[in-house]
Amino acid sequence: MKAVCWQGIGQVGVEDVPDPYILNPRDAIVKVTATAICGSDLHLYDGYVPTMYRGDILGHEFMGEVVEVGPGVSNLSVGDRVVVPFPIACGNCFYCERELYSLCENSNPNAQLAERLWGHSPAGIFGYSHLTGGYAGGQAEYVRVPFADVGPLVVPESLEDEQVLFLSDVLPTGYMAAEQCDIEEGDTIAVWGCGPVGLFAIRSAKLLGAGRVIAIDRYPERLGKASAAGAEMTVNYEEVDVLEILKELTGGRGPDACIDAVGMEAHVRGVSHAYDRIKQAMRLESDRPAVLRQAILACRSGGVVSVAGVYGGFVDKMPFGAVMNKAITIKSGQTHVHRYMRSLLERIESGELDPSFIITHRLSLDEAPLGYEMFRNKEDECVKVVFLLVPRPSVASPISIPLS
């Protein structure tokens, strides 16, 4: 089969690899119909996540058709159309019982490695380094899905792939980021980063009753999408001082909650960006936490900083005095996708939510190297790249590929 493989920093390629097969009783094999590049895939692409090896199959946002099930899977049948959550969860452990699926204790075969770095291991994740299991990912024609009786969600035929694909990651991730803000009526929520996760966080914050959402980015097309998602105000951080404008907009108090939808490769204006770039390049810090710092400083006293962006290792110059003295609550985590999929699917079915608005580029799997490059460099106003492996006849918008 064809699969998108990591070939080194800044290099991905489509390779011919063997087809996957059932390895455990609770496995299923899914024939992928649609898959996407996640913003967090760019951290792998840029080489900021350790334990990537040449030949690793990428991708953790995918959906498709069940073509084979193991003897331990009784709730799925061959032919079912499913969306697969990016964390792999057993459904039986301490965390799964508490619906903290991304913390599953039983799905990471390399848990001992993660424990050395983080103290404990999170769940295994498709196509996301050997630190989280080394599972072959979903940017391929077929994927082996472990614990298939727990993760995959059967989706109705009435909905397009593009409408439900993002249930696998970015939609629940944005939703959880907003949910963690404990939004009360009239709350002001500031969202850093208007990529797919940020856009869904904005949309979810509105659904959860936020009074006002302020979106922060530097790309006009992304700020435009933020407005479309429901943000009342947009801030281009290259034009204004973020901390100042947030104070001004909130009468000096600051936003009630701040969402970091950027993560370890943050870009901000000013000297601190150069500082982080240098430290990261010299391997003196693994992550650039510029947005996290800003969010902590901007947040009102007693407020919440919700971290949806991915961090991998160590950050430097954290204003922890502000966290303590302002009584800030920090909430974070890989998304417990399984917990949110059903209710979000209902919102999609009811028409309350149409996640497909974030898609800017529809490519074939063979064009993956181009897709990665374009997405990383934000070329051609790229916000979200999806690979359509089996274009469904009823897809409304024509597939347009800018091959400049």
Added chain:
Amino acid sequence: MSTGSQEHLRRAQQSSGAGAHTSVHPLYQEWVGYEAHDVHEEHEEPLVDPQLLANALGWFSIGLGLVQLLAPRAFGRAIGVGEHPVLVRAIGAREVVNGIGLLSQRSTGTWAWSRVAGDALDLSLLAIAARRPAADRDLQRLALATSAALGVTSVDVYTAQALARVPVSEPAEMVSASCAVNSSPQALYAFWKDLANLPRFMSHLESVTRIDERTSHWVAKGPAGMSVEWDAEIVRDDPDEGFSWQTVPGSEVTHEGTVRFDRDLAGRGTIVRVQMRYIPPAGRVGRQLGRLLGEDPQAQIEGDLRRLKQLIETGEVATTIGQPAGRRSVLGRVTLGRRLQ
């Protein structure tokens, strides 16, 4: 003692590195309630630490040996045997080797007995010298030398015997680990008690077959692809709480272990605690070789418990072995599938 402080104790013991060579782990005694299944006989505390004596004898050997090597003629005259430089030098060389052996802290008991053997040789040489009608012998000096040699011999014999009584003079390996499992002590006890289940999560085991109610035959993968077999018997059995086993005398490996299933608080399942001690097949060499091949016993037991947890909770062991991948680099081929999946 609370679970927390037990854990603290265990960690402190591990980090001090004491775990590997102490005879019995305090926590182990606490679980098991008695000392290490009497594998080693009860012994009285010796008057002097035999290890200290061994060290002293080591330095003495080296000192004496150097004198014999550097001034063989003067030494011969001093003990009244006359000048026999070649023989005295040979004895000196033996003393130096023996001294280094004793100080190396390895197989100290053997080196102590080797000193006793050397003493016997020396005493016979002195006796021969006393009977020879050589002109240069000095009976008075010979008598003095012989009594000195006898004195040293008694110290050597005492040290060698005391060292033999020290428990675990062999390089025993002690490992322990614990793991919270979302299941009941009863279910875990039943699963473990069915010894045929052990190879499903203990990756170094090939098979365990029951011989009778208490005894079983174990086959394990040893270092460097060797296979190791032994018989073990259950020496303590507390239904639904845990049990202890040990190898039967005369086995190729010496191995003993205890597993406890402690119910955790507020319905949070069971904490499985395992403690194992064994003397690897080829002793120290076998262990080092094993380490070299990436078979660290502590990591091994932690991995085993993790797999047990997965089997009990999910019915399978998480794996990616056999999944597809693109073209690997040399580094990837070396690393993946061994240390990493």
